[in-house]
Amino acid sequence: MAYRQVLLGVSGGIAAYKAAELTRRLRAAGAEVRVVMTRAAQAFVAPLTFQALSGNPVRLDLLDPAAEAGMDHIELARWAELVLVAPASADLMARLAAGMADDLLTTLSLATAAPLVLAPAMNQQMWRHPATQANARRLEERGVRLLGPASGEQACGEVGLGRMLEPAAIVEALISAPAAGNLTGKDLGHIAATEIAPATETAPAADDLAISRPTASPLAGRQVLVTAGPTREAIDPVRYIGNRSSGRMGYALAQALVGRGARVLLVSGPTALPAPAGVELVRVESALEMHEAVMGRIAGQDLFVATAAVADYRVADPAPTKIKKGQAELTLRLVRNPDILAAVAALPDGPFTVGFAAETERVEEQALNKLRAKGLDMIAANRVGGPQGGFEREDNALTVIHRDGRVDPLALMPKARLAEALTDLIEEAYAARSATQDS
Ligand code: CTP
Secondary structure, three states: OOOOEEEEEEOOOHHHHHHHHHHHHHHHOOOEEEEEEOOHHHHOOOHHHHHHHHOOOOEOOOOOHHHHHHOOHHHHHHHOOEEEEEEEOHHHHHHHHOOOOOOHHHHHHHHOOOOEEEEEOOOHHHHHOHHHHHHHHHHHHOOOEEOOOEEEEOOOOOEEEEEOOOHHHHHHHOEOOOOOOOOOHHHHHOOOOOOOOOHHHHOOOHHHOOEOOOOOOOOOOOEEEEEEOEOOEEOOOOOEEOOOOOOHHHHHHHHHHHHOOOEEEEEEOOOOOOOOOOOEEEEOOOHHHHHHHHHOOOOOOOEEEEOOEOOOEEEOOOOOOOOOOOOOOOOOOEEEOOOHHHHHHOOOOOOEEEEEEEEOOOHHHHHHHHHHHHOOOEEEEEEOOOOOOOOOOOEEEEEEEEOOOOEEEEEEEEHHHHHHHHHHHHHHHHHHHHHHHHO
16 A cells, blocks of 8 residues: 555544444555544444554544643644545534634644545435535545545435445545556556456455545536436327436436536436436436537536437427327338537537447447547447446446547446546546647
């Protein structure tokens, strides 16, 4: 591990119990761990648990003469090579965002020169609250890195974004090869033997783990328009032609982009998914509606990410009333839909464009052709029809191809993590393009 001395801050929340396993996993990855608990955290887990698991005394108070006589808080702040707060409650994030130093953990966070990484955990409504979102953005703009939260069932019985990432995912997310800079998808590439390798076989050994240093995202404050989901092309008032896209990849990407401080507008075909926190959602049905929604809002967007599975054809003249099964045969005449991605990429002074491609064979070659034909900055290709991911799946693998022909494979992983890795690559390529335009 690049960072061998990890200061683990535990704040108050039911997820505090997961910090026990996190301590164990960080130690297994080779780090020495010292734990600092807030007062509220002590209501959930006893300090003795962390003392036993970390093998070090647990610090609780700023003004504790006995503890300060050992390693005082300034020494502790200097000792840390990484400060990781998991779980990070809404209250703790607010205090950190305000730069307060009203307890030991916030004081250490101010007094340290080490990178600060937070794993937020809270009720989904608290996470969605504009105050928390603003605090999250403010912290990220200052270089604090947020891991998660994840979405799912919560201890309070509600469902949504706010769960702390699992300890294994936190440790894995802290993996990175370079000594500086954010974890990038390219770094994940080294664990991708092939694009179809199962994740379990490609997981890195604990000794390879390196913890990344956070930096402010070049996407902070940028406007991003994302398309997602399938489209429905009406045959008559009750029937349509659709496809198997669940929208998960696009929604996860929208969420990851919000996590980098971007302002995200999501134009989505029909899905069963809730609007991701902090995203403005416009729902549409057909390809023509999606085209209109996108073209009407594209001015002023800095990036355009087309994950939607847009129908290439629509029914030429949908029946105004329900078609009755009178005839033995029925022929539907289809006409081409406009290509939304190509239209956006062709705009003068248009946004940085990222397309997706679903291919069953010669994935790289066909994706590169698509990138060139549509004039994209980047394309993420997805092998479909095989066992390794794609539509209606929780996991996916991607091959990302850049304008200059560079290829970054992203290994099979859950879509939320894949979205983070892809966002890393978008961030990098967008920053590189902005740099060449500025010079
Ligand atoms: N796309 C779009 N508008 C369309 C069709 C596709 O914006 N009418 C976007 C998709 O969101 C995706 C990419 O274009 O980002 C997919 O490219 P496309 O050439 O449509 O892929 P396929 O439909 O798979 O093409 P083909 O059938 O020719 O392989």
